[in-house]
Amino acid sequence: MIFNAASLSTIVLCALASLGSVAAVPSPFEYPEVVPGPGLPSLASLGITSKDLFEGTGANAPAKRDLLARFDRICYDNGCGRVSRANAQACVDYLIRLDTQQCVVGTSPAVMCVAGDAIIYGNNISGNGQVSSYCRDVGYGAKSVVDNCTDGNGQVAGADAAGGNGGLVVSIERC
Template identity: 55%
Template sequence: MILDKISLSAVFLCAVTLLGGVSAFPSPEEYPEVIPGPGMPSLESLGLTSKDLYNAIEPENILTIFIVQEGLVPRFTRICTDNGCGRVPKADAQACINYLRGLGSKRCGVPHENIVMCRAGQAIVSGSNIRGGGEVSSACSDVATGGQGIINNCNWGGKIAGADAAYGNGDLIVSIEKC
């Protein structure tokens, strides 16, 4: 019995050595670049790196269910679909949502139909103006809350895709897709 445990430990140690070690996070060279959309603050200006956004701790108990008051009808209902583009890794989507959340009360505006707010790895986080005319905007943290709702509720085995309203603004829709 002791020999079996020693043999198993030796096999594991050899495998770890051959594989170059075991790590829960990619090496710094493996973090996809987080690219803010046009007009958005750069990571450098915020004192952040892509690694910071990939390793940020996901918020616990973040509000992702919007309370509808009696008599009010939501203007947009979350959609969990990839629209034929394909789903994206959760870590890529989460890195962008962490970036947007970190912008806090800065306004994330959508001056026309669609705007890319962030790209990371395979994920593209965009905003859509469904009002039709003029710019719509919300605090970037509210856009992040809508995006977090997608991550929390539109997850197929670690792959994400969907669309949801920015928290408190049914005219600004945040989408997470591959294309």
Template identity: 40%
Template sequence: MIATTYLTPAILALASFNVVTGAAIDSIKTPEVIPGPGLPSLKELGLTSADLYKIGRPDSSVKESSGDDSVKTSSIQARFEPRCGPSDYAYTNVNEVIACYNYLKALGNQNCVAPSGLGIAHFCYAGSAEITGQSLNPSGSSSYCHHVADAVLWTVDHCTRPDQSVAGFQAATGNGDLIVGSTSKQYIGSK
């Protein structure tokens, strides 16, 4: 009985250590998704960072309903001259960009706004990735966040390299004046 009383605290301590280190390992595998200024928090949406990573890679087609209730599928169309990169420094982990895509898609018709004066809006951060917006209109512009997500999806589909890094720019599908960047945080910060 004496051995049991001495072993129990040791076993509990080891079990607690495993729980703490397991949580730390999970946080390493799942970087935090951080909404940009003025956008709803994950808590307000009833989501967690882990949820956004678990959703995974999105389907790159948009379903449209016609009058006869049949479903057609069409690819997302470019609204400006999209581009990948432009440099190796811009590339970041594709799974982190996809987590931000899932966040922006969840916002639906919430407006994602790019400021006037060619300023850069910061829509989402995940790990080393950042989703930004910049208006081609000096007065600023906005689009539904799910349209911003469509631009992110274009980049994922067209700019992901074999090493699973991605970077690129595309216009929001609802507003050709709002250019969406899917890049490394260091790339945008270096401008």
């Protein structure tokens, strides 16, 4: 096949243009899916996407409240390994967006959110049958872990109390 200079340059320009347009389209697998825990609102019902949560600026946690003094934040690796800070933060942002929605925990740990390798649980340490806090306060407890328990490699694990209820402890774990 014989190409002249004009047709060859047209082919090169078309190829370069198509590469530019492919790079502009984000991959659907760019971010892990943020999955709310059972009984919590879907992302769609809130008008947000997983991408929105990963690209958000993050929510600012309030100063540590007196109630939290009954539970000292712990930073730990539970034997399953630490999780990505970005994945944990996406779940934090989801929970904070739920505002005054109640996050309820019975006698067993309750999954509040999953994103990639990060799982945020609520744990009932009160000894009562059920505890609850505003989901935003569960998010603030998780944010305290993200802000204070992240290692130099961007990995996090730990637990802290949810605001508004010293009996509800929030943990960020892999399993």
